[in-house]
Amino acid sequence: MKDKILQFGKWAESNHMTLIYLAGAWVLALLSLWSLSILMCFWLNGLFGYHFELNVGISGIATIATAGATVYGIARAAQAKYNTDSTVNTPMSIMPYKGGNSK
Numbered sequence: 001m002k003d004k005i006l007q008f009g010k011w012a013e014s015n016h017m018t019l020i021y022l023a024g025a026w027v028l029a030l031l032s033l034w035s036l037s038i039l040m041c042f043w044l045n046g047l048f049g050y051h052f053e054l055n056v057g058i059s060g061i062a063t064i065a066t067a068g069a070t071v072y073g074i075a076r077a078a079q080a081k082y083n084t085d086s087t088v089n090t091p092m093s094i095m096p097y098k099g100g101n102s103k
Contacts, residue, residue: 017078024071031064 012019038057044050 017075017082020071020075020078024068024075027064027068027071031061031068034060034064 034057038054038061041050041052041057042054045052045054
């Protein structure tokens with residue numbers, strides 16, 4: 001079990017940008033689903049007299065948007081590091097080190 005965890009850790013280190021993009025896609029999917037449900041509740045309140053509390057939905061959207069901004073900040077910082085390594089710290093014909101196993 002320990003070997004599987006270490007193997008996953010090495011994979012995650014070498015594919016950290018993929019994981020960040022997947023987290024961003026997940027946050028955007030949640031934001032879309034939540035926004036769609038709030039829109040549906042808004043229309044049901046107006047057309048059929050349902051009594052959904054819309055303030056809860058709006059605060060949920062703010063929470064998910066904050067998570068999206070955090071994921072964007074992490075992705076931006078990782079991409080900036082990779083660009084710096086690509087242009088400044090690595091010779092012209094060699095790809096920069098992305099993490100993981102150096103063999």
